[in-house]
Structure formats: C-alpha cells, structure tokens
Amino acid sequence: MSLGRARNHGCRISDAWHVNGLRTLLLENELLRVTVLVDRGSDIIEFRYKPLDLDFMYFSPAGIRNPNRGVPSAFTDSPFLDYYLGGWNDILPSGGPLTLYKGAALGQHAEISLIPWEYAIDLDTPEQVRARLWVRPLRTPFFVEKTLSLEPGHAALHIHERVTNEGGEPLHLMWGQHIAFGRPFLEEGAVIDAPAKRFIAHAAIDGYEPRRFQPGAESAWPTPLSPAGEVVDAGRVPAYGAEKAQELGYLAELTEGWYAITNQARQVGFGLSFDPRRFRYIWLWQQLGDVAGGFPWWARTHTVALEPWTSYPTNGLNEAIANGTAVPLAAGESLETSLCAVAYTGLARVSGVNARGQVTGTPA
Numbered sequence: 001m002s003l004g005r006a007r008n009h010g011c012r013i014s015d016a017w018h019v020n021g022l023r024t025l026l027l028e029n030e031l032l033r034v035t036v037l038v039d040r041g042s043d044i045i046e047f048r049y050k051p052l053d054l055d056f057m058y059f060s061p062a063g064i065r066n067p068n069r070g071v072p073s074a075f076t077d078s079p080f081l082d083y084y085l086g087g088w089n090d091i092l093p094s095g096g097p098l099t100l101y102k103g104a105a106l107g108q109h110a111e112i113s114l115i116p117w118e119y120a121i122d123l124d125t126p127e128q129v130r131a132r133l134w135v136r137p138l139r140t141p142f143f144v145e146k147t148l149s150l151e152p153g154h155a156a157l158h159i160h161e162r163v164t165n166e167g168g169e170p171l172h173l174m175w176g177q178h179i180a181f182g183r184p185f186l187e188e189g190a191v192i193d194a195p196a197k198r199f200i201a202h203a204a205i206d207g208y209e210p211r212r213f214q215p216g217a218e219s220a221w222p223t224p225l226s227p228a229g230e231v232v233d234a235g236r237v238p239a240y241g242a243e244k245a246q247e248l249g250y251l252a253e254l255t256e257g258w259y260a261i262t263n264q265a266r267q268v269g270f271g272l273s274f275d276p277r278r279f280r281y282i283w284l285w286q287q288l289g290d291v292a293g294g295f296p297w298w299a300r301t302h303t304v305a306l307e308p309w310t311s312y313p314t315n316g317l318n319e320a321i322a323n324g325t326a327v328p329l330a331a332g333e334s335l336e337t338s339l340c341a342v343a344y345t346g347l348a349r350v351s352g353v354n355a356r357g358q359v360t361g362t363p364a
Helices: 317-322
Strands: 012-019 022-028 031-037 045-049 088-091 099-101 104-106 116-126 128-135 142-150 154-167 169-172 174-180 190-193 198-202 218-220 247-256 258-263 268-271 279-286 303-309 327-329 335-344 346-351 359-363
Touching: 012 116, 012 128, 022 128, 022 142, 022 317, 031 154, 045 335, 099 317, 169 317, 174 268, 190 303, 190 346, 247 258, 258 303, 258 346, 268 346, 327 335, 335 346
Parallel strands: none
Antiparallel strands: 012 022, 022 031, 031 045, 045 088, 088 174, 099 104, 116 128, 128 142, 142 154, 154 335, 169 327, 174 303, 190 258, 198 218, 198 247, 247 279, 258 268, 268 335, 279 303, 346 359
C-alpha cells in the first residue's frame, strides 16, 4: 500500500515490514523513528530519538507476542496482560479489569489494543509523511480512527484521533493513551513535570505492594504522603535499583494539557501535548526495581507510565459511569482530539509542551 518512491532522505514511511507475523509501519525523519504494530492495536513499540539512539518506550522482556496466534478466547480475564509488550497502547472503551457492559464482556483494558487495525499511507513525501489507521472493535459498535504524521527537522509525532458511536443507542466509554517508559531511558531515574493540582492514590489492592504513597489518599501534586506518613516527591522517579515499589495514582485538576518526563543525567526527555478538556486525568503507574513477582511481571519489570485518560479509576467502565467520569456518546456522535509527542534535550525541568511540540523549561 506504499505511495511514492523509495528514498534515503527527508521524511520516510514504509509498510514493508512484519514483526512476528504482524504488519508494521515505520515512520522516520532525521531525528525520530516511530514503529507501529498495525496488526496489534496499532501499538507504538518504538519512539527512538536518533541523535542519542535512545528509545523512550518500555519494552517487555517477554518480547512481541502475536495475539492472533494465541488463545482464541481473547476477552476472558487478562488478555492485555498476556500479550503486553510495553510501548504506547490506545485503550477504549474500558480501562481496568474484566467488565460486563450492556451484555459485552470487556477484558482487561478492553478491545482495541489487541486486534488488527487497517491502514493507508496517505502522504509520502520528503516534506511530510502521514498514515491513517482505523479499527472497529469486536464487541462494541465504535469506529476508531487515528492519523500519524512526521515533518522534517522536528522530533515530534503528530496524532489526530476520532471515535464514533456507530450503534443505534447511546454508549459510554473510557479512552486512554497507555504510554509506558523504560530502560535505558529510566536507568538513572527521571523527573515528571505536569500542570496538575491534585493527586489521588489508588485504593489498596491485594498483593500490590510495597506502595510509595498512602493507598486511597488525596493530596496536592506532587506531594502525597508515604504509607509511613512522610511527604514524598511523586515527581521524582528513582533510578533503577534505588527503590522497589509498585504504585498507581491519578493526576487531576489539570490546568493545561501536557506532561514531560526528563532524564536529567542524560539531559533528554519525552513530552506530550493533549487536550485537557478531553483527557482530564493523567494515570501514573509504576513498577520499580523488578519488585513484582509472579504473573505477569516475574520480577523483571522497571517501568513508569504516564497516561492521559478521559476517566478514572482503573476499575472498569461501570465504575467510571457511576462516578460521572465516563464519556457519554450518543448514537452517531463522534469525539475528536489531537496529541503531539516530542523528544527534547538540554532541559532540567519543563514548564510547557505545546501542540506543535515546542518544549519550554529550565536549561540543564
């Protein structure tokens, strides 16, 4: 389905790739390479800043598993965890464990992150490349579309998404961008900057320990209390091996739509711009120092995820409906949004990321 002629300069896009039998798209310019698994949820499994040969994404030691070659009943309890490989996953219409919604059993993080998407390369020139991807889930009548584009001279991926209710009745949804960062980017630790006023630590979960923050407690961001009652800087990610903990919480009352995570030792970071009217929460998930034993982490995971979401908590769609954070969508209605993900260097802290991928902050 490629357009244009092969070249070795400017922006490039290629669909001449398969990874473990999965159709794969590569988008790149002189600064950035983005790898997308079309056949597995349109996951972004690589967001590599070329000048430092640094991929920001978490990549599971289990590798890339093809759900199309797995257990046929892929919507039972935890298929997302069975096939989780890290990276950037689109999640819709439910965030969290198995949920029964209007007769549809939606497994962990629901449908669209596991099934094949369709795609077309809309633009293939040295000045810009653009791919359009779309999917219709199996169990809910949503139509999800996504456009990815790159331009030369900018380490920024521009994303436009739209979800449409093609059913004949009103529906609710949770919509999230599940973006997980890992080593080597997190090797020396990192700092998180985000314009949030409030932080909500997730309630206690059996076996989910030790925790960094008091389960269920609310505080100002970024200063929650530890389980021992001490103030913790939630904006600091410990270096690999410095702390063993699991954590889950929600940044709320966003005054703007962006976040940044910076490795100060390497003077490099990842920023994301998004619409805070659409994504009103940032979920913060941490697995630090290979602490979690047993399924699915097996004491070999060090990752931090910063996830813009429409809703919270990660208990499934029905709880989000009950607490009023789920998004209602009338029959035939659509939602649209744009995001921009960018790599930057030379900053110690970040004060803003705009829709064009321009990052401002304190020089390193």
